[in-house]
Structure formats: C-alpha cells, structure tokens
Amino acid sequence: MKKVKSSSIFGTIKEPHTIIIARGDAIRHFSVKPWAALLGGTLALGFAGTYILATSYLVFRDDLITGSVARQARIQQAYEDRIAALRTQLDRVTSRQLLDRKLMEGKVAELVQRQKRLSEQHQKLAPMLERASSTLPAEAATDLAMDNDSDNVVRSDDSDTFYGIDPIITGPTTTQKPVPLDDKTKATVKKAALLDSVDHSLAAIETRQTHRMQALSNSAYETADKILDALAPTGIKRTATDEKAGAGGPLILASLNPVSPFDTKLADLNDALQRLEGAKALAKAVPIANPAPGMPVSSTFGMRKDPLIGMMAFHSGMDFRATSGASVLATANGTVTAAEYTGGYGNMVEIDHGNGLATRYGHMSQILVKAGQHVKLGDVLGKVGSTGRSTGPHLHYEVRRNGNPVDPVSFLAIGRKVKAEL
Template sequence: MTLPDSAAHPRAPALAVTGILSRRSFAIRRSTALLGLTLLGLTTAWSGATTWYILRKDDLAARLINRETSRQYAYEDRIAALRADIDRLASRALLDQDGVEARVGEIAMRQAELESKQALVNAVTETLKASGIGVTQAGKTASGPRLIKPEAATRASSVSSFAPIGPTRPTPAPDMPVLRGAEDRNAGPWQSGEVPEPVSPAQRVAEALEQLDEAIGQTGSSQLGTLRNIDRSLGETQKTLRAALAETGLDTDRLAASTTIAKAVGGPFVPIKIDPAAGPFEATLHSLQPRIAAVSRLRELALQLPLRRPLQGEIDMSSNYGYRVDPFTRGPAMHTGMDLRAETGTPVRATAAGKVVTAEYSGGYGNMVEIEHPGGISTRYAHMSAILVSAGQNVSAGALVGRVGSTGRSTGPHLHYETRIDGDTLDPIRFLRAGDKLAGQL
C-alpha cells in the first residue's frame, strides 16, 4: 500500500499547505491589483469628467453671464429708447396742447371781435329803429350760432386732448377704456362687417375747433350781409325820401340842414373810430354812417313838413291853387290855397307838428288857425265852424285843430288850406303828393 506524499515525507503536508497558500496569495494579489486598477481608472475617469464638467460649467456660466449681460444691456437700451419715445411723445403732446391752446385763444379773440361787431350792428339797428327808419326784411340782424365760451373750449381741450397735464409726464390712460364700436352700438341697428376705428380725443378736439371756427366765419359773413342789406335798404329809403320831397319844390338840403334835433336826447360826445381798411365789415360800416345821417335828416325834414292830409278820407277839391275866377266878383283872382269840400263839423287836423300862432276870426278867412312849423313853413286852416286850439299851443301832427264850416268869405262848407314859406304861398298839392309817396313811412 502506497502512502501519500504527506505520509512519506514528514514535511510534505506543510509544503502542500504552503503551496496552496502561495497560489491563493497570488490569486488575491492579482484580483486586488485588478480592482485597484479598476478603481484607479474609475477615479481617473471621474476626475477627468469632473474636471471637464467643471471647465464646461464655467464656460456655460460664462456664456450664461454673457447672455444675461447682453439681455440686460438690450433691456436697458430698450428702456432708454422707450424713455426717449415717451419724452418725444410728451414733447409732441405739449406742442399739440400749446397749439390747441393757441387755437382756442385765437378763436376766443375772434369771438370777442365778433361780439363787438354784433354790438355795432345792434347799435345801427337800434338807431334806425329809434329814428323810425324802416329796413327791409333782409336787413334785419341775424343772430349768430351759440359759441362755446373760451373757458369752456379750454376746459374741453384739456380734458379731451392727449396732451400731458404736467410738463414732462404724459396723461395716463383711462381706467375703463372704451371698447371699439361701443359708442355707435346704440346709435343704429346692428350691421355686419368691420367696426370703424374710434376717433381719437385729439381729432375730436380738432373737429370741434374746426366747427367753431366755421360757425364764427358764418356769423361774421351774416353780420356783413346784414350791414350790406341795411345799406341797400337805406339807399332805397333815401331815394324815396328825396323823390317825395322833390315834389314840394323846396331846397331839401337847406331845409334838412336846418331841421331841429329830436328832444330829450343828449350825452357826452364819444366818437367811434372805424378804420375802413381793417376789412369789409369796417368799410361797409364806415360808408353806412353818412347814409344813416342823410336818411335821418331827410326823415326829420319829412316829419316837420306839412305832408299829411288836413281831412281824413278821399280829397274832394273844389278849387285848386293859383289863378281862378273869383266866386264873388267873377273876375280873375289869385287863390292862395286849395279848397276841400266836406260836411260841416268834419274834423280838421294839423298836417305837421308846430306851434299855433293864430286862432281867431280873420276877415275873409273866417275862423282861421295858423300853425308855424320849422324851416319858416306855416299852414293855415280857414272857414272853420269851430276853433279847437289856442294861440301859443304846441300841436302834434294829426292833432284836431277845428271843424269844417263856412265862415268868412265862403259860398259853402269847405276847408280853405294854405301852405306858406317865409310868408310866400306855395301850392299845397305838392306837399300832399309828397305825403302820398311817403304813406306808411311817417
């Protein structure tokens, strides 16, 4: 029987154990080395990755920083640009507001000028009305459109304008902006299609000022038209007065210069300076003044002349002025007046205002009244049955002075009517014809 090696050699077991341990030790050292190498590789890779990550992160951070810096600069530039736009818009708004205020001031000045002109037009019409001078329908003063007062216009512009309230800050937007088309939503039935763009406040202010300017222009044109109509009407009145007064055969210019001024008037003399070169309104008003004065003098003269009829109704003339056959002597004679046939007791009225200088029985005149009028003109009313005035009495035109009769050298009831100037007799029919032409104007 063969013994094992361990039994054959007393140190064999120890050697075997040592070999086994050596092999295991080698195997352990080999795995340990591999593990270490692996760990070393991993550590190296981790270190490299970490280093790369750190370096990469720094680069990304630098890029992020650069990008954020660029954005910051861009935002700052944008903010600066917006501030510049705001300043520019604020400056433009200020300029627009200044323009609106200047426009409103100009319109206010024009309105004040318009009111001054209207006062002159009213003064002219009141003067004509007080003088009793009639004008045609076209010559009536037309009242202008109601104008916005300057303060109201300024207030409207400050509220509606987009101009800033302060010197550098623009007006903030309203809290509740108006929706597009909301203003016209209730104005009419619903319609399809695009809604029109809303009108800006600045445009509304501009349109309002434009309408106001147009209204002022129309009122100015109306005032000028009124003056021109008055001028034309006065021209026609002057022509009518001259034609009527020419029937009397008197020197109307001399008589008009000597006419008396209406009573109960006066006051300090304050002349009105009108520059005809200032415009058509001033030129028309300047040329209107002498015409008004001329018509007033002619009308005053017509009021003082005996142009009315001494008897009301149709005239029944039985004998005219001039040479005739005397009813008593049957010979040629001068008839110094005109005889108007009428019933006894018919009212006899003064043909013009004046002062009674005679009221008595006077020979062939019978009961006679003589009235003295301005300009050396006098009238006589003879053969009356009754005298109803007394000497020294002032009478108005149309006043009752007596009644028709047949006193004195008379063949029947009638009125002997005379007109005289400076004692010389004139044909009364001339005055009556002039009065007929001016019927309704005196």
C-alpha cells in the first residue's frame, strides 16, 4: 500500500483506516478517508441532534400549545373585562346624563307651569290692584305702585340658556356671564344654577304677592273701620242701598274644587275693598264736607243775637263769610228736593242725602241746579249772594236730621278726620 499523506489538520497518518467485512468465504474491505470519517461523524451527530429535538418537541408540544392558549385566553379575558368596565362606566355616565336631562326638563316644566300660574294670578290680581289704588288712601296707593315697579325680567346673553320669565311675574335675578357650550359640565351646572335662581325668584314673587294682598286687605279693613267709627256719632248705619260690587255665579262647593291660598287671599282682598268702598260711599252720602272751603265762619249754630232785630234767636245753621259769586259746593251725594226762592232763606237749595239727613244752602245769588237732580259730593250748587233775610253776602248752611236742625260743626269735624281716607 502506498503511504498516504494526511492533512495538516489531522496530523500524519502512515496508513489509512481500513474496514474489513467478512461474510462466509467472502471478505470485503475498504479504506476510510479521514474526511469521509469526519463527514460521517458530523452527519451522525446532526441526525442524533435532530432526533433529540424532534423528540423533545413532540414531548413538550402539548404543554406549549396549552400554555399559549391559556395565555391568549387570559389576554382576551382581560380585554373583555376592560371593555365591560368601560361599557359599565359609559352606561353609568349615559344614565346620569339622561337623569340630569330629565331632571332639568322636569325643572323647566315646573318653572313654566309656575310662571303660567303666576301669570293667571296676576290677571286676577290686576283689576283688584287697580281698585285698591283708587280706593285706598294715597300713601297705600303709592306703596303699591313702588312695589309693582320693582318687578323685572330674568335675562341672559346665552340664547341656549333658559330665560324669558314674564316680567310681571319675576323679580330681579342675578345671573353671571354664561359659560361656553363646549364645556358641558360647566354649562349644565350653570343652567342648573340659573334654574334655581329663577325658582327662588318665582317663589319670592309669589310670597310677595301673598304678603301684598294681605297688607292691602288689612289696610282696606282698617281704613273702612276708621271711616265707620268716625261716622258712628252721626247715627248712620250701612244699609242695603250702599254701593256694592255685584257678586254671583254658579255654586261650586269647596270640596269639589279646592280653593288655593291665592284665591283665598284674593277673595279676602275683594271683601276688604267692598267694605271700604261701602264705607266711602256711605261717607259720601253724609254731609261732612265743607260747602265753602277756605271761607271763615261768621256765625255758628245755636242761640245768638239776631243781626237784624238785635234780639236773642235760634240760628239753625252756620254762616260762612264769602264774596258774592263764590261757588257753593254740595257736601255729600244726594237728590235736590228744592231749588227756589224760599222766604228768609232767599235763593235756597235743599238736598236729601238719605238716612234722614238733608242740607240747606241759603241766600245764594244764583241757583245752578234744579229739583229732582242727583248731585255728587263737590258739585257746584250755585253762587254766594245776599238774597232773603241777609245783611250781606254770605252762605247760610244747615244740616237736618229727620227734619230737625243739628250742629254742622260735628259733621265738619268728622269730615276733617276722614278726609285723608276719602
């Protein structure tokens, strides 16, 4: 055999490796090159490694798949839990918004209903206030006008903000500059605050209406009582002929149609005004006014020295010194029963005021009324003169009760006492 030189890697081999295979009588042999042995070993190791890896994969594959599936399931469950939490939070926010919206709509509807009710109440109250302003004394009427002027309207620069309450119903309501609508939370809070402000304003207006009606009722009752108490010494009582406002209508029992506190107060105010109007009408039918305002009294009622004959005589009236041609005024409402020249009275006017009361105006230079004519308090009856049994221009004035002369001074004193109430 030849000597084979080996590569520098494996060193020098003098003889090649020989593999001998014997099978019966047959013998085979072949030489193995170093590179062939290296290749074969490498392939064997590779095959062994591949086999081990494949075997390991087959052994651990189920565990890997199970772990991966479990991990994916945990991730999916976490996502689902997060989505469920977000949905719950969204539902909660949506429900809250719907609830806030319903509450807001309900509040607005309630305010609109209250505004409507207050507007209806004002329509009922307006004519009563007009009556009160013309019936009550000037001071109370002035207070009423000042109270009505204080009403105002709720205003807002935000077109999307609730406003527009009727100026008759609402009072002054302080509002701030509305926030931009892009900030929903602040806008909601702002609208809620405005609604609360309007609610408080409506409640204040309603309370003020009630208190005002109560105050007017008290004032009317007090004024009426003051007039009636002042008229008591005259012996005059209210009769069915007094001027009263008409009343009537279908019968509706309170149990079937409950009366609101406002209607109760309004009815009480109406009764008070009717009482006051009746008292004033009664006072205007009693001769308590001055027939010659600003003129001095020259002779009083009762015994005096007669100016013509100088003897003591009974003077049935009182004399007012006045210039010729001055106006003579009716001292109360009534009907003229005489307007003619009457003996010592000269040109005389007699007025029947009812309740047994009558007045006489004598010595006039001119008569401007006629018998049967209805006159009112303050109407001009004629002009001052000196006709009849007279020494000069003056007005002879008498007050008679049931045909008998009474001192006019007591009636004039009553007139001065209740003048402010009339």
